[in-house]
Amino acid sequence: MTRSAPAPHSSTYLLGSSTAEHRRLLAQGDLLREAARSLLSRLPLPDQARAIDVGCGPQGILDLLSDKVGPRGTVVGLDNDEQMITWARESIANLSLPNVSTTLGTLSGDSEPAFDLTHCRLLLINSADPEAIVASMAAATRPGGWIAVQEYDWATWQCDPPHPAWDTLKTLLASVFGGDVHIGARLPSLLRDVAGCPYVHTMAHTFYWRAVNPYQRLLLHFAGLFGERLHGRGLDPHTLATLTRELGDHLAHPATVVRESLLVQAWGRKP
Numbered sequence: 385m386t387r388s389a390p391a392p393h394s395s396t397y398l399l400g401s402s403t404a405e406h407r408r409l410l411a412q413g414d415l416l417r418e419a420a421r422s423l424l425s426r427l428p429l430p431d432q433a434r435a436i437d438v439g440c441g442p443q444g445i446l447d448l449l450s451d452k453v454g455p456r457g458t459v460v461g462l463d464n465d466e467q468m469i470t471w472a473r474e475s476i477a478n479l480s481l482p483n484v485s486t487t488l489g490t491l492s493g494d495s496e497p498a499f500d501l502t503h504c505r506l507l508l509i510n511s512a513d514p515e516a517i518v519a520s521m522a523a524a525t526r527p528g529g530w531i532a533v534q535e536y537d538w539a540t541w542q543c544d545p546p547h548p549a550w551d552t553l554k555t556l557l558a559s560v561f562g563g564d565v566h567i568g569a570r571l572p573s574l575l576r577d578v579a580g581c582p583y584v585h586t587m588a589h590t591f592y593w594r595a596v597n598p599y600q601r602l603l604l605h606f607a608g609l610f611g612e613r614l615h616g617r618g619l620d621p622h623t624l625a626t627l628t629r630e631l632g633d634h635l636a637h638p639a640t641v642v643r644e645s646l647l648v649q650a651w652g653r654k655p
């Protein structure tokens with residue numbers, strides 16, 4: 385089914401597995417919970433269904449999948465980062481999810497078709513080869529089963545009023561992020577052409593923030609995380625500090641509104 389990761393260094397997650405990222409992913413999961421619940425409500429599953437959350441991180445949607453498949457079904461949380469799997473096990477224990485297990489590793493392209501639902505959220509956007517992941521998800525899905533993907537498209541991520549520091553930092557960050565920050569826009573064709581789903585369903589969600597909400601400053605958080613990469617793109621530390629300060633002041637203003645990236649959901653059945 386899956387290929388076990390031989391060592392923790394096989395992790396490819398550029399945002400890292402710090403305690404800050406752990407907190408951020410759990411908070412983001414809370415934010416996106418209703419959207420995920422709505423997606424799952426559209427996917428009829430058989431009795432004793434098997435589901436997998438690929439790149440589950442510290443929790444992903446394991447609790448929602450557990451609920452979805454019920455006590456006779458089973459769920460696997462898969463991640464190639466050892467720390468993430470440790471945290472996922474903590475979540476499973478804290479939330480008492482007896483039908484959920486974890487695996488450290490990645491899906492392989494020659495996986496047995498073992499799942500009625502193969503899901504990933506915010507995995508492809510961090511990947512250098514999203515096609516390979518989608519192909520492996522399709523391979524792991526039983527004929528008639530569902531492949532469901534939730535990914536961001538940074539296109540809608542804007543601040544109003546606009547600010548030049550936002551535009552500069554967003555453009556530079558997109559170039560060093562490590563994956564396609566507009567992958568959300570490509571989900572229908574990925575599921576059709578790579579996963580082979582004859583009909584792809586789509587839905588999208590977004591949010592608006594003001595200064596009181598921590599998400600208002602997510603772009604600045606990423607600028608802090610990717611400082612060295614930005615320097616590598618020719619942005620000297622002094623200019624980065626100036627851009628960060630100017631944008632921080634702008635985002636702290638009570639009148640400034642940030643529109644979040646678009647969360648695109650796409651799902652289809654494997655023939």
Ligand SMILES: C[S@@+](CC[C@H](N)C(=O)[O-])C[C@H]1O[C@@H](n2cnc3c(N)ncnc32)[C@H](O)[C@@H]1O
Pocket residue numbers: 395396397409410413438439440441442443444445462463464465468489490491504505506507510511517
């Ligand atoms: C942005 S996090 C998203 C976590 C979770 N899906 C969620 O929505 O909260 C991406 C996760 O995918 C994992 N990951 C990255 N590439 C992977 C791969 N090829 N196979 C399995 N997990 C992977 C990372 O270790 C990280 O935990």
